[in-house]
Amino acid sequence: MRGPGLAMVKGGGDEADSAPRRGRPRSVETTNAILESAYALMAATGLAATTIDAIARHSSVSKMTIYKWWPSREALLIDAFLHHAAQMLPLPPESSGTPAARTRRHAAAYAEALQDEFGKVQLAVISECISKTGSAELFYARYLQFRRDALVQMIAAGQKDGSIQAVGQPEDLYDAIYGSLFYRYVFGIAPITPAFARTMVDLVLRPKD
Template sequence: MAKHTSDAAEGAPRRGRPRSIETTNAILESAYALMAATGLAATTIDAVARHSNVSKMTIYKWWPSREALLIDAFLHHAAQMLPLPPASAGTPAARARRHAVAYAEALQGEFGKVQLAVISECISKTGSAELFYARYLQFRRDALVEMIAAGQRDGSILAQAPAEDLYDAIYGSLFYRYVFGIAPITPAYARSLVDLVLRPKG
């Protein structure tokens, strides 16, 4: 990824000494832990400062707003929790299944609740959907789209629609089902969805 998830949201200028990675991670991990345990409303800058044992001044120096910090905390956790499948993990279709299953499983836990809260409360309030896309989704989407396209090129994926549309069909369906509670999102459903959309050979 061109830009690490712990960079200051919206490219806020850095002042003084460079950030400590250890301190940055402590802040981001504390913010995510509080969001998961107490909800976004209770995850104030004061609460994050107490939980991480970092001064409020430091937090405000590195993030332009509370919402920016909470978005960064979610993105930091998501990048660790849902790593992109390596090429050694099998065919493009097999790697797509693995990643879709991991996302489906994550949605059923605290990750899903935090993601929905961040999207509905932080992104809608700040209008920072472009930040969310540029900082997290774009890189991951591009990588998975290229993985699907590679499967189309080598003939292991038979679906002929643009790889971007195939990606959106898989992950859009998973998120849609989660948001509206239409049906349980199980690993078996995620695997069958990938096969239905990608039509892997054999």
Template sequence: MPDKSDWARRPGVVTANGGGGGADSAPRRGRPRSIETSNAILESAYALMASTGLAATTIDAVARHSSVSKMTIYKWWQSREALLIDAFLQHAAQMLPLPPVSSGTPATRARRHAAAYAEALQGEFGKVQLAVISECISKTGSAELFYARYLKLRRDALVEMIAAGQKDGSILAEGPAEDLYDAIYGSLFYRYVFGIAPITPGYARNLVDMVLRPRG
């Protein structure tokens, strides 16, 4: 089963104890949100983004698809952009779980995750990610909302993993772990956005080795 710990703590995403509510929303009194209802909203939003595109993924459409009232959706997500990001976040956590410590050395885990990301970019995941980022920029003037609600947690976790490899000597690359992370994932996203060259899992693994210079 995928590790959902990377999205379960994020704003707007339902947790086992019914937590959530966006970073842009104040605490609310009343009955905790239903896990089933929240998941239905998020799954419907992602399904609509993937099948009909962002323009057609309105709050009205999500409400109809999930059989949940618009009032309930707006109570839990104060903006359409926040809902779209959280729907993408939930799907990404299932498709690209953060690599657990038990799955190998930091470099091994980095290879595995980068390869999975490269593969995911070739399907609907890549198209939805790019569309959500574009939506944030067009509506707010920046991708800050996407970074705050989705990317920061995942970036922080992988930067910490790279730094651990530098500390234990299994990663020989010098320099800030943040820069090494950006060199890997920035390169993959740049190539994907502009279609410069095919992105394959093999290319991603080789890129990790070139950037991180793992020992052995």
């Protein structure tokens, strides 16, 4: 099973563009209103109450527009979570340190975010996907894949330049870090803190810095 998602923005900011387009081009303002309304409702009232009707009322956008831009309610919920996560947990840029240092900061930020509404919403969206489709593939395809691939590439770059001394496959190293954080969060095994996340990165990646 692949580890949970990390929040970054493909192309710099509007992941809602991953939804299929039909008809006239989208308005960025309207798209953001829909995504922000969907996330606000998920966080405040839970997924059951976050219906297309409720999102339309909250965002002042017609249901017809929402149905044009998203193939399913689950896809919209994932994109709303993604939109929020992209702003909350951007991947540190290359100029901000070594691959290991950037992974350490990102993992710490993810661990901190899990303690707030972000963690509850992420788990609820994944559960909704599994309930409706029988798997988490939709969540992986719309949310996790790009983030996982980008961090795997960052870890591989650290192995190549010698700043990361771990010799395993970068995909496995990523999963060991973020899968462990998510596993502990889901089952409440132990408190998840930024300090724990940084320690996990160091244990797995064996960085020089």
